[in-house]
Amino acid sequence: MRTTRAFLLTTVCLGLALAGCGSGGLGDILGGSSPPGRLDDDLRGTVERVDTRDRIIWVEADSSYRSELRDAGDQVALYYDEDTIVEYEGRTFEPDALERGDRIAADVERSGSRLVANQIEVLYDVTQGSGSGSNSSLADVRGLVRYVDTRDRTIELERAQVDRQFESDERDGVVVLHYDADTVVEFEGRRYEPENLERGDEVEVEVRDLGSRLLAEEIVVVADARGR
Numbered sequence: 001m002r003t004t005r006a007f008l009l010t011t012v013c014l015g016l017a018l019a020g021c022g023s024g025g026l027g028d029i030l031g032g033s034s035p036p037g038r039l040d041d042d043l044r045g046t047v048e049r050v051d052t053r054d055r056i057i058w059v060e061a062d063s064s065y066r067s068e069l070r071d072a073g074d075q076v077a078l079y080y081d082e083d084t085i086v087e088y089e090g091r092t093f094e095p096d097a098l099e100r101g102d103r104i105a106a107d108v109e110r111s112g113s114r115l116v117a118n119q120i121e122v123l124y125d126v127t128q129g130s131g132s133g134s135n136s137s138l139a140d141v142r143g144l145v146r147y148v149d150t151r152d153r154t155i156e157l158e159r160a161q162v163d164r165q166f167e168s169d170e171r172d173g174v175v176v177l178h179y180d181a182d183t184v185v186e187f188e189g190r191r192y193e194p195e196n197l198e199r200g201d202e203v204e205v206e207v208r209d210l211g212s213r214l215l216a217e218e219i220v221v222v223a224d225a226r227g228r
Contacts, residue, residue: 043115044123046210047102048075048180050095055080057098057117059106060180060213078106080117088122100182101126101208101215138208138217141175145201145225148194153179155194155216157203177207177216187221200225 045061057078080095087093095117098104103124108115143157160175185192194216197203202223208215 043076043106043108047098047100047104049100050098052096057095076115078117079114084117086120088125099126138206141205141207145197145199145203148197150195155179177205178213179216183216185219198225
């Protein structure tokens, strides 16, 4: 009797163990769990800045890039590590060699809430002014502030006078300029934020044409709207 009971208990335990193993295996096969990292869409955009301490490349992503990991201002935090490769014209560089204005195409992998760059190809080198990306160059724009969109970080100028024609963001005397954390605003020797600009301010802007957008690098307020 004791032997029979022990045999039955052993059989039940063995059955439960096998069932548990089988359930785990089926869960894996049917997608019950996912690997910690998966490929996200390839990222293309323009480098805004490189945080060498936290090893983050802040990228102004192209409008075609879709991901919930981009913030309201379309910036994407692209993390890198010692295995990240940066290539330009057949040569290899470190990620911290990237500069603001460089256009890149990155092969990225998602790790939790982060995007990690495996490989980065430089499409356009802002320092050398060469590459397969858009033709970045400086231009001067003068006009009146029409509207400042703090969400999209853009400034609309009306009655705009430009020293050459732009391929984008220009229509009927209105020019749309993008700005970022490095954009400098000066008025009477003091510095301000782009958000401090008001409708009617007359400004002179040094603009970098990145092809897909116009980036305001330096804004000088020539005449304050309140004092006009």
